[in-house]
Amino acid sequence: MTEKSPALVLFTGPTSPFARMAQVVGTELGIAFESRTIDVYSAEFLDEFNPLRQIPTLVIDGKTAIFDSRTIFAYFDAISGKSSFSPGDDFAQMSRISLFLGLTEACLHYRMSIILPENERSEANIEKLRVRMNRSLDFLEAHAQETTEGNFRLEQIVAACTLEYIDYRYSHEWRLRCPRLDTWVKTFSQRPSMMESRPSE
Template sequence: MMTLLNGPNTPFGRLAWVTALQLGIEVENRVIDVYSAGFLDALNPLRQIPTLVLDGNHALFDSRVICTYFHSLRPEAEIIPMSDWAVQTRWSLAVGLMEASVARTMEMRRQASERNTPAVAKHDQRIPRVIAALEAQAEEICDGRARIDRLATAVVLEYIDFRGVIDWRDTAPRLARWLENETTRPSLMASRPYDVLPGAAGDRSTLRSQMLGSTSS
């Protein structure tokens, strides 16, 4: 079985896991402490998660590559329309929002005296700007059918809520209404972020077993 090396709350890893669940692909989601995972260096020299281990010696990374690989195993689901460049661009936009939101979160964890204030200011400008761009495309995003740009948007908005990055709902009402329903999707419910050390999380095996084999949209 493939193994997805992941963290408890990374939006990049969550999107890869959501994609696998949505497609009904059999994969072990293994939460690790990336900072002490020396073994990861041989699989991914960047020592980053998510990393998908195909066998003992071969791995795929980053999240976009992993999601695309999962799609190649279930192309009939059409989660990633490879020739639809608007979808691909919205996916990139959502991933960029993940990057800015994670970077801001990490920066704000520093002592105030060590914080890169200009970097925080840049993120504080970029994050609402991207959300506004996604809101402007809500007609394409706010649909009930699973697709990579929609899944990525839901994942990053939930991460922003999880970390308290920004209050965004008043400026993006269509996305806010859509997210209320979208978060009840089983693949998203099964992968919700949590803030505990690896091995201390609750057992999600029951919900995982219900998801595997399901390709419902």
């Protein structure tokens, strides 16, 4: 008797960078999953699966939920049976992944901050996020070789989705600041998994 594969539904959004990463990881690892785009802000049904009501959330067989993005990466990696995709015990690589994810988060908060009505906006907070993003970009550019060289892996998907999100929500200026990452991402972003998941409103 053959075991039936679980039905996997990945809840995503039209512009969510974390959901895009999960989608690209699943696609690249050859996982069969359905990607469902939702409006997370009104998605009450999601609460029973993920009380944070955030995307990405992966639901297995309509019952078990897996979140957040890092846990979904690990789940996809585990069921794919492919080796050398995740960092394993390479802690320097893990830290670069954390930095890219933190940069994405800073950019998300920056976006949420600048669209607030003027009387609710904090220029000091916006400036703090700008400085954090630029400092992180400078660090990642200094370590670009470590990210861009070697086998195709999780770190590179997280890096490329982060850099394209910076383009989308912050500024294209990072490309002048980070010429090595810029050159690399121009090629990496031509992968079908990247092209079909580009943010759109």
